[in-house]
Amino acid sequence: MANLSALINRGVSRRRFLAGVGASAGAAAALNLTGCGGSSSTTPTPTPTPTPTAPTDEDVLNFALNLEYLEASFYLYAATGAGLEAADTGPGSASTYKTVGTVSVGDAAQVAGLTPGEQQILNEIAFEEQAHVRFLRSALGSAAVPMPDIDLSFFGPLAVAAGITTAATGSGSFNPFSSFDYFLVGAFIFEDVGVTAYSGAAPLISPAGVTAGYLTAAAGILAVEAYHAGYVRTSLTGRAIAAGSAAAYPYLGAANAVEALRATLTVGASAAPSTSGSVETELTLPTSLTTASSIVAASAADAVGFARTVDQVLHIVYGSVKMGATGGGFFPNGINSVFATTTA
């Protein structure tokens, strides 16, 4: 609790840090996080299209497809040491985005030291995210956008921003491919976000889209993301209980530090949650037969799962609180979407 409180109390300075306001010793990480420095910002990006007031159903599904490209790439590398097949990444014939992105792999490799059972679970999640990519591409047909550039080396800078470690690369840096426990923390970055992204996007689907089955499709993928999130959170909690203390299992605290960072990023440049307050539920360590766990991420009042807006999701995957950010973080050159630019 103390660690999280400290992180929350540091929220303002953290936001400034992330936004690159002022020169600081952490400038390197800040630049990586915001994508506003280095060569990546000078790379031509697909021309950002102003967000229309009424996005089409294809826009909504393509936003989801960008996220699935990221998740599938992460899990496939973790499970097999290789990413999506070329056949799963190209543009639809009618897409205005023509360039297939590349994956900067960083430390990405098959997770080290997995038990056969753990490997089986990684295989399942990877298989399902791969299937989601294929499903969305099939549903979108010629409108499907290609995979954007993806940077899997962003885990290091993200962990520094979250306060998990001080080294962004190399020795002492956070590497989700180095062990099953580190993998769980890496997966944790994405899973609750996927759930909230689909919840937030579902109401954007048009009545015609509802009739066409898009809403039911989104709801069904949402459920699968929640199964995955349940797996990751249950595993972190269960392994912490087995270890006996937070000190003996630091991965639980690392996951909560990721949550705190997500919460900071979610509010965006407006520095205040734009919807209904916190959309995070901190993991806890039950210590007796009469204390509750905290597996489910949902509102404390009603136990209803959270939703994030498109913009809130974008701030997280870009690792940036800036308004007008066109890329960064896991997507160094932005996503292939009408929603590519942060708006708050």
Add this chain to the structure above:
Amino acid sequence: MANQETQLLDDIIATSRRKMLTLGVSSLAGLFAGANSISAKAAAAYTDADILNFALNLEYLEANFYYMATFGTTIDKPNAASMAAGAPAITLSGTVGTAGVVSGGSQVPFTTIQVASYAIETAVEEGKHVQLLLTALGSAAVAQPAINLGTSFQTLATAAKIPGGSGFSPYASDEAFLVGAYVFEDVGVTAYHGAASLLTSASNLTVAAGIMAVEAYHAGLIRTTINYIDPTGANIAGYTNLISALRAELSQAGLLGAAPGPFDTNPDDYGLATFPVSLGGDASTTATRITDADATNLVAFARNTTQVLNIVTGGGAVNGSAAVSPAVGVFFPAGMNAGPNGFK
């Protein structure tokens, strides 16, 4: 979350007319073989309140099961254990239909912190779902029907061919409790998924999607824990396959001879079995099913209300090729409660 509840209520009142769903082949639904209708009931004059009341019946069942297993009491009779956990004490304010009693069940003598803490969390969350729906529905809320939490499990376990099923009690041990919980959670996901596209109000949809996410977190939690306890499938993980096979059989019968709807297949339920997957083009590996979803697209299943009714009543919703209403049996010995155009 009073604002959310008030908004929900306003929407229910405002949405007295039923949006007509266009039946027919659609682009996305067309991805699924034989998928050409959403629900045989799509033209009926039901409202969002009818759909939410159907959910409320299921939440009464789930919440009472978890309260009984965890605290040794029902949702309306707080005791020291439930109050210490912060579980809501439910005022049974629903009046539509016939109020019944909850019979059977007892507190589980938990021995592991993992399972005990998950049980407490889940009980509290299901209680909040009941509270939310009761508050939102107000005077339109159905009464709590008669619920059997005792012999119902033996009936289902026997039908599922679980070894020693006639003596099965989900209250006997941590492991048995997980099997009992497994009976419910995936069903909740499919019920909310099936209902999502039938809701007419965007805010109702958001809430339903949020509750569905929580049910999927629970389902992921249960499956993950069973997998940790029985990684080889020799014991309780093997039972999940038997239960899923029975649910799939009851669900198929609930189709009344019609083709499965979008996001439904035959079978529409999978336990924790190992299955072959192809990752990045490599077909030589296997995975473990933490997610209950269709084998091709990995989108969670959606069931219509008759399918769900046939599961929770152990076949009571179907007589030959005809629907039976009210469906009676197993967990609902006197059937569910519903308004004039509702589902029971």
